[in-house]
Amino acid sequence: MKNYLxxxxxxxxxxxxxxxxxxxxxxxxxxxxQYTSEELPEERWKxxxxxxxxxxxxxxxRLHVKIEDCIGCKQCEKVCPxxxxxITTEKREKTEAPLFAADGTAIKQKVVQFDIDMSLCxxxxxxxxxxxxxxxxxxxxxxxxxxxxxxxxxxxxxxxPAPPEPPKEEVAEPVAAGGS
Amino acid sequence: MSTQTQYxxxxxxxxxxxxxxxxxxxxxILNMGPQHPSTHGVLRIELKTDGEVVNDARPHIGYLxxxxxxxxxxxxxxxxxxxTDRMDYVGSMANSLSYAVAVEKxxxxxxxxxxxxxxxxxxxxxxxxxxxLAIGTYGLDIGAFTPFLHSFVEREKILDxxxxxxxxxxxxxxxxxxxxxxxxxxxxxxxxxxxxDQFSPVIEELDELLSHNKIFTAxxxxxxxxxxxxxxxxxxxxxxxxxxxxxxxxxxxxxxxGYEKYDFDVxxxxxxxxxxxxxxxxxxxxxxxxxxxxxxxxxxLDQLPxxxxxxxxxxxxxxxxxxxxxxxxxxxxxxxxxYVISDGSLIPMRVKxxxxxxxxxxxxxxxxxxxxxxxxxxxxxxxxxxxGEIDR
Numbered sequence: 001m002k003n004y005l006x007x008x009x010x011x012x013x014x015x016x017x018x019x020x021x022x023x024x025x026x027x028x029x030x031x032x033x034q035y036t037s038e039e040l041p042e043e044r045w046k047x048x049x050x051x052x053x054x055x056x057x058x059x060x061x062r063l064h065v066k067i068e069d070c071i072g073c074k075q076c077e078k079v080c081p082x083x084x085x086x087i088t089t090e091k092r093e094k095t096e097a098p099l100f101a102a103d104g105t106a107i108k109q110k111v112v113q114f115d116i117d118m119s120l121c122x123x124x125x126x127x128x129x130x131x132x133x134x135x136x137x138x139x140x141x142x143x144x145x146x147x148x149x150x151x152x153x154x155x156x157x158x159x160x161p162a163p164p165e166p167p168k169e170e171v172a173e174p175v176a177a178g179g180s
Numbered sequence: 181m182s183t184q185t186q187y188x189x190x191x192x193x194x195x196x197x198x199x200x201x202x203x204x205x206x207x208x209i210l211n212m213g214p215q216h217p218s219t220h221g222v223l224r225i226e227l228k229t230d231g232e233v234v235n236d237a238r239p240h241i242g243y244l245x246x247x248x249x250x251x252x253x254x255x256x257x258x259x260x261x262x263x264t265d266r267m268d269y270v271g272s273m274a275n276s277l278s279y280a281v282a283v284e285k286x287x288x289x290x291x292x293x294x295x296x297x298x299x300x301x302x303x304x305x306x307x308x309x310x311x312x313l314a315i316g317t318y319g320l321d322i323g324a325f326t327p328f329l330h331s332f333v334e335r336e337k338i339l340d341x342x343x344x345x346x347x348x349x350x351x352x353x354x355x356x357x358x359x360x361x362x363x364x365x366x367x368x369x370x371x372x373x374x375x376x377d378q379f380s381p382v383i384e385e386l387d388e389l390l391s392h393n394k395i396f397t398a399x400x401x402x403x404x405x406x407x408x409x410x411x412x413x414x415x416x417x418x419x420x421x422x423x424x425x426x427x428x429x430x431x432x433x434x435x436x437x438g439y440e441k442y443d444f445d446v447x448x449x450x451x452x453x454x455x456x457x458x459x460x461x462x463x464x465x466x467x468x469x470x471x472x473x474x475x476x477x478x479x480x481l482d483q484l485p486x487x488x489x490x491x492x493x494x495x496x497x498x499x500x501x502x503x504x505x506x507x508x509x510x511x512x513x514x515x516x517x518x519y520v521i522s523d524g525s526l527i528p529m530r531v532k533x534x535x536x537x538x539x540x541x542x543x544x545x546x547x548x549x550x551x552x553x554x555x556x557x558x559x560x561x562x563x564x565x566x567x568g569e570i571d572r
Contacts, residue, residue, distance in 0.1 A: 007394070010394045011394035011395065013394075014392055014393045014394045014395075015393065015394070015395070017388050017389075018326070018388070018389050018390075018393055021385055021388060021389050022326055022389075025330075031333050031336075048337060048340075049337040049340050049341060049371055049374065049375050050340045050341065050343075050344045050371065051367070051371070058344070058345070058346060058347035058362060058365075059343070059347045060346075060347035060348050079256070079258075079259065080259075081255050081259035081260075081262055081263065122262050122351070123348060123351070124261075124262035124351075124353040125347070125353060125361070126258065126259065126262070126353070138347070
């Protein structure tokens with residue numbers, strides 16, 4: 001009988017303590033951010049612990065390639081653990097005018113295909129470090145949801161591949177990168 | 181052996197599942213999962229029940245298998261780290277740390293003090309984040325919704341700190357072989373200290389809200405009892421072992437990253453509301469560990485050496501000599517080890533992960549016997565399993 005009553009007393013006491021704590025939190029500021037139905041704060045996400053918001057320079061979201069600076073060394077393609085980058089290069093003719101990347105590296109390869117499948121990307125940033133001209137970067141852009149999976153294939157190459165030798169009437173399109 | 185017979189060998193073992201003809205009178209086979217919200221992932225448990233009482237249990241795993249170990253045999257050493265992050269996805273920092281420790285042992289890399297201190301800071305923050313999730317969802321499983329929200333508010337702050345540090349919220353790729361990917365940004369340590377000051381009262385609040393609640397203790401303190409001998413016999417590690425009253429912590433017994441420099445206690449289960457080794461003990465060891473983590477973090481943030489390049493010992497090409505190494509760390513869920521064999525090439529010959537959750541799952545059928553059906557949720561939650569690590 002004594003045990004029975006003490007059980008009731010302890011239950012009532014501990015539940016009341018819990019209710020008091022919950023009640024206190026009724027008067028604190030809301031922490032939830034109703035993203036998509038609420039406007040985003042100025043360009044950055046707010047955070048109670050990080051002073052300037054969390055979307056900073058180190059953010060690892062969508063990949064971007066400054067294709068003008070790419071020298072076609074394929075180092076990012078080699079290091080990618082999920083093989084989401086596909087690069088095809090052709091040798092530049094000696095008769096063409098010399099090209100240089102932003103840091104002065106001579107561009108000797110013509111990048112005819114630079115495809116990144118963002119649906120395969122694992123956002124590890126391993127491709128960014130070996131790039132000698134710092135042309136592949138991760139941007140703080142994260143709102144790039146798509147309804148079709150094929151739209152995640154980003155094609156960065158601007159140069160057209162040289163037409164294949166025998167057939168002269170048709171120009172071959174760049175091969176769609178599948179990745180695996 | 182022909183290809184056909186090879187595939188036949190890979191077919192699921194039918195003898196493992198319960199058979200209807202073996203049932204006693206009044207018994208029933210009940211499938212729990214794989215889509216059950218309280219199994220923390222995709223875990224199917226076959227239960228042989230007699231009314232409300234569970235007579236036997238068989239866990240079926242493999243629904244989240246992603247072939248990590250075979251993948252690791254085809255990528256270079258650095259490329260394995262994003263895959264280790266995806267093993268235990270709520271404690272990624274601890275996973276990559278364990279792998280990095282193993283490869284560094286293989287290559288004989290010595291780290292400078294700043295890198296070691298940063299690694300201690302991030303792994304302790306990760307431990308707090310992981311335990312907050314474990315505690316919050318455990319309350320949710322038992323029926324207390326409010327502590328879950330409170331713990332997630334705090335966990336969010338840690339994830340914000342990590343995002344500020346390395347740009348990712350859950351899968352960091354932060355611990356590299358021979359260093360870490362980014363140095364601490366300016367003002368990071370100051371904000372981390374602000375977080376610790378905010379966080380210490382919250383542990384006490386969570387304690388009052390959930391730990392000593394009579395409804396909670398009544399549901400957890402008398403079920404799922406693991407006696408110390410059984411815990412050692414099944415090679416449990418981490419909070420599951422310490423909940424049974426055995427003082428064993430890799431940070432104390434086999435220190436890595438300079439853990440011997442920090443002053444902290446190893447909390448063990450006391451059996452406060454029931455027999456020792458109950459679900460409540462395992463739960464409360466996690467609460468106590470968060471307090472100890474805060475202690476370690478305060479010391480580490482004060483001791484952090486100002487000088488030191490975090491990329492100092494990062495090798496240009498990770499190419500260990502032929503050999504093998506086993507690196508182990510105290511992850512939030514127990515002893516996480518990686519056994520790496522090198523054949524001298526750029527690609528590891530074999531990477532084997534020793535998952536603490538897999539070991540914790542193997543004891544489940546022992547402690548489930550004779551318990552009530554509703555207590556299964558309490559037992560699974562108290563083991564704090566993550567299926568991403570079990571199936572790998």
